[in-house]
Amino acid sequence: MSYHHHDRNPGGRHRRRHDRSPFRQSGNGDSYSESDSESYSGSGSDSGSRSPSPHSKRSHQKGAGSDLLKIGSKIKFGKKLKALGSELEDKLNLNKLVPPELENKVRKQLNKHKLKREDSDEEEAKREQHRQRGERRRDRGHRRQFEQEQWRDRNSARRLTGPEHHIYDPDFLQNPEEELENTWVQNNMVFGPTIKYYKGQNYSDLKKECEEKGQLFTDPEFPAAEESLWFNQAIPARIEWKRPRELCDNPRLFVEGVSSNDLNQGQLGNCWFVAAVASLTLEKDLWKEVIPDYKEQEWDTEHPENYQGIFRFRFWRFGTWTEVVVDDLLPTINGQLVYNRSKDQNELWSSLLEKAYAKLAGCYEALQGGNTLDALVDFTGGVAEPIALDKGGYREDEEKKEKLFKVMHKAAERGSLLTCSIRVTSRDEMEASTESGLVKGHAYSVTAVKKVKVGESGMLSGILGNQEKIYMIRMRNPWGQKEWRGPWSDDSPEWQQVSSSEKEKLGLVKEDDGEFWMCFDDWITHFTDAGICRLINTSLLSIHKTWVESRVFSRWRSAPGDPTHNRAGGCMNNRDTYLQNPQVLFDVDKDEDTVLISLSQPDTRQTRKETGGKQGNLTMGFAVYRVELNRKYRLHTMKEKVADSIYINTRSNFVRTELRRGRYVVIPTTFDKNEEGDMMLRIFTDTDNNCKELHKDQPTASCFSGILGYPQAVTSVHLHSATGLSKKQGTFSLKKTDTYAVIKSGSKSAKTRVIEDSSSPEYDEEAIFYRKDPRNPIKIQIWKKDLIRDDLLGEATMMCEVNNSTKQHVVQLQDKDGGGDVHGSISVSVTSHDDLTAI
Incomplete structure (x- = not known):
């Protein structure tokens, strides 16, 4: 089962109309399209019909x-x-x-x-495209109006004040029999701001109930007991759960706002979480979503009767914002908080936030060890991009180093959250300090990426260019101590090169507070791993680059020996079953486009209680293949691989790649075959990408196939190139020769991208046709793109014998309808099979 989310703005709604009647043919009726039977059968999973x-x-x-x-x-x-x-x-x-x-x-x-x-199928396709464009414009108008009314600035895509309804429910993916029946439900849902109440607890209802009873809230789903603390290893001391009034005289959610300096890690190995929270504090618009209505949740000193001891926090979990409710009982030893705490004993937001996250994980001990990027994604709904500093050539290659700094600097300026760490190779190295003061196996939050001016100060120096700029990075240790002791540390002499005004701009403070600066060269040398949680801008109202996001939810489901239903084929090491994995199709509608792809699996941290501490993330990865321009059904043979990820057992995997105009299929897999689990694939492109999961292996026969006909063969046409094309000039034609090709089979066709200014263009494009009458020919036309009307340079007609093999041809172009030879020829390969699942 899969369901999709296509939106530039999560507040938008997709309206889909049914295609026209399937009982329409033109020409010789040779080729078969999905609509010939799918419009009637109504499955709609691939076509998106209601x-x-x-x-x-x-x-x-x-x-x-x-x-x-x-x-x-x-x-x-x-x-x-x-x-x-x-x-x-x-x-x-x-x-x-x-x-x-x-x-x-x-x-x-x-x-x-x-x-x-009377009109041709090409004209019908043009009308359909025109209708879809008009529909998209109307949808964008509705979404733009919604943004203007409801959403704030560049973070509007993360606003959570809209209608409350469910999109993702883990149980929804568990029943294979409901797969096709339930697919349409997601296609027709309103994809807007969503909230799921964890354990079904509604903050407003619970608060109102406490008000009516005149008592403080006590959470039955996360009780003040040992089961909420640990599952394996107990703290060797007596734990007492206390409310804030028992810990301090004037409890507050916030004291003088939110700062990374508010955080101090407690007796729990969750520096990854604390580092993520420290990064979160840098962006007010982000932490205000994690801590919704923070002013309303604050203690009211003038009206203490309004306090019910209940708080709520929100986390983005596997595509849906989840609201977690907690009471204010906190674990203590000798009157001191056991876990995360603020420097100011009256401030409690970080302790309560950690409690909510522990509840989501099952207990506090379940937070022991983790990945900072996972927590950042939970706080923002962003996309995690890991960076291996020691393996990417950044230390040796100055150009790569320069590019990495620009990437991180831009990400920080745009509000993305960053983190870094030093990888360990053995347990003995965990949290061991280096000679320079850094801690191995420990997560640091990156709090600034800057270009710092050094040298002579003053207006004249700036005009004369006497001031050098050094790439610098600022980090924070969640422990609140143990800082870098090398160059540019708090008391190092390098700071004497920086003017007082520049230090003030940087907010330089010489305290043992866990925050410190390093130059970028030293940072790359000493740290091995970094991560960027990218906040993808999907807002229509933005001066910065925006993206279109599509989400596909599916499942690796094992059915050994059944290629039609098996969806757990494993990685390429399992060649016999690899193509049985889920397949997701998308289009690139620009000549060149940057595409971001993120593969995620649900968090299994909450299962650690049942498994004795083991966390069962699947080792997963994915590959991207360029396929035929008009493919509608699943791949059965390997195509050109254009991008792939590593295989890793983390919650998410990420690839950024540059792709040309065309159609692509992503195949997400687990490393080993027959491993089952849910997955979410997110694809970001510059324009609408027609993203959907491919379920069907071939066209579906219906009760009308006897009347309308059913494909007898599948034919793949690979147009390699053309040579010696005519440069004829019309009255209003362009001087340069920009050409494209149209590959036809009966009433069906596929159009290639335009190759600019070449009389010998390299097309390298494929089309696939399911043919009812293999005796009818394939036609390839070469067109010259012009200002007013495109000119036909020539065409080639080929009889494609069904011989279950591939043959390459060089064919002379002819005038329209066989009117004699014209300048130019084409190189083409044709493959025809009588088995519709052969290609």
């Missing part, structure tokens, strides 16, 4: 015979049949219910429909 409404289902079931007679007598058969969708075939059993007199009417309607159609 399933019939419950109301229409009930009405069809009541009067099957009368409804069928109405089809033939009162309205056009094709339109009615489209409205019925899959229920007509599945529930009414059309083969048995259609009486002979209705069959005659059906045939008459089909013949009328065929004769009335």
Whole structure:
């Protein structure tokens, strides 16, 4: 089961109309498209069509015979049949219910429909594209209006004040039998701001209940007991759970705002979490989403009766914002907080936030050890991008080092969150200090990436260019101590080169508070791993680059020996089953586009209680393949790989790549085959990308296949290149030769990208056709793109024998309809099979 989210703005709604009647043919009716049967069968998982409404289902079931007679007598058969969708075939059993007199009417309607159609399929496709463009413009207008009314600045995509409803439920993915039935539900949902209440606890309802009873909230789902503290290793001391009034005289959620200096790690090995929280404090718009309505949650000293001891926090979990409610009971030893605490004993936001995150994980001990990027994604809904500093050539290659700094500097300026650490190779190295004061196996939050001016100060120096700029990076140790002792540390002489005004701009403070500066060269040398949690800008109202995000939720599901249903084929080491994994299609609609792809799996931290501490992340990765321009069904043979990720057992995996215009398929896999689990694939492109999971292996036969025909062969056409093309000039034509090709099979066609200014263009494009009559030819046309009207330079007609093999041809171009040879020839490979799942 999969469901998709396509949106430049999470507040938007996608409206999809049904395609026109499937009973329409043109030309010789040679080729077969998905709509020939899918529009009738109504599965819609690949085409995105709506399933019939419950109301229409009930009405069809009541009067099957009368409804069928109405089809033939009162309205056009094709339109009615489209409205019925899959229920007509599945529930009414059309083969048995259609009486002979209705069959005659059906045939008459089909013949009328065929004769009335005078326009070509290409013209119909243009009208459909025009309609879709208009629909997208209307949708963008609605989304833009929603943004203006509801969302704030560049973080509008993370605003959580909209309608509250569920999108992702782990149980929703567990039942394979419901896969196709439930796919449409997600396609038709409103993808806007979403909130899921953890354990079904609604903050407002619980608070109101406490007000009516006049008592403080006590959380039954995360009780003040040992089960909420640990599952394996207990703290060797007596734990007492205390409310804030028992810990301090004037408890506050915040004291003088939020700062990374508020944090001090307690008796728990969760520096990864504390480092992530420290990064979160740098962006007010972000922590205000994690701590919603923070002013309303603050203690009211003038009206203490309004305090019910209940707090709420929100975390982005596997595509959905999840609200977690906690009480204010905190674990202490001898009156001191055991876990994370603020420097000011009256300030409690960090302790309560940690408690909410521990509740989500199952208990406090479940937070022992982790990945800072995972927590940052939970706080923001961003995309995690890990960087191996010791393996990417950044230490040796000055150009790569320069590029990395620019990437990190830009990310920090745009509000992305950064982290770094030093990798350990053994348990003995964990949290061991180096001679320079850094701690191994310990997560640091990056709090600034700057270009610092050094040298002579003053206006004249600036004009004369006497001031050098050094790349600098600032970090914070979650322990609140143990700082870097090398160059540019707090008391190092290098700071004497920096003017007082520049120090003030940097906010330089010489205290043993765990925060320190390093020059970028030293940072790359001493740290081995870094991470960027990118906050992808999907807002329409932005001066910066925006992205279109698509999400596909699916599942690796094992069915050994059943290629049709097996979706756990493993990595490329398992060549026999690799292509049985989930496959996700998307388009790139620009000549060149940067594409971001993130593969995620649900957090398994909450299972550590049941497994005795083991965390069962799957080792996963993915590869991207360039496929035929018009592919609609699953891949059965390997195609050109254009990008891939490493295999890693973390919650998310990320790749940034540059792709040319075309169609692509992503294959996400686990490393070993037959491993089961849920997964989410997020794809970010510059324009709409038509992203969807491919479920079907071939066109689906229906009860009308006997009338309309069914494909007898599948043919793949690979247009390599053209040579010696004509440079003929029209009255209003361009001087340069910009060409593209159109590959046709009957009424179906595929258009290549435009190759600029070349009489010998390298197209390297493929098209695939499911052909009802293999005796009909394949036609390839070469067109010159011009200002007013494109010119046909020539075409080639090929008879493609079904011989289950690949043949390469060099074909001379001819004038239209075989009117004689013209300048130029094409190089093309053709593969035809009688097995529709051979390609």
